[in-house]
Amino acid sequence: MRTDRKADLDKYYNDHLKMHIVRRLMMVSTWSEIKGIQSAVFEALDREDKAEQLEMKAFVAWKKGDGK
Numbered sequence: 001m002r003t004d005r006k007a008d009l010d011k012y013y014n015d016h017l018k019m020h021i022v023r024r025l026m027m028v029s030t031w032s033e034i035k036g037i038q039s040a041v042f043e044a045l046d047r048e049d050k051a052e053q054l055e056m057k058a059f060v061a062w063k064k065g066d067g068k
Contacts, residue, residue, distance in 0.1 A: 025037065
């Protein structure tokens with residue numbers, strides 16, 4: 001990929017990592033492994049959502065404190 005734009009590079013590398021994860025996931029064969037992966041994914045998504053909520057609360061608090 002020929003680009004200097006950070007957003008394009010980030011998308012490319014993120015998609016590349018996702019494809020590696022999917023390839024590895026296809027090798028998983030047992031129910032317990034699949035359920036373990038599902039739990040890990042849900043926990044990661046939950047942590048990401050909570051981090052976004054905290055960031056939004058901090059931004060709103062900062063905005064209110066700024067007087068605007």
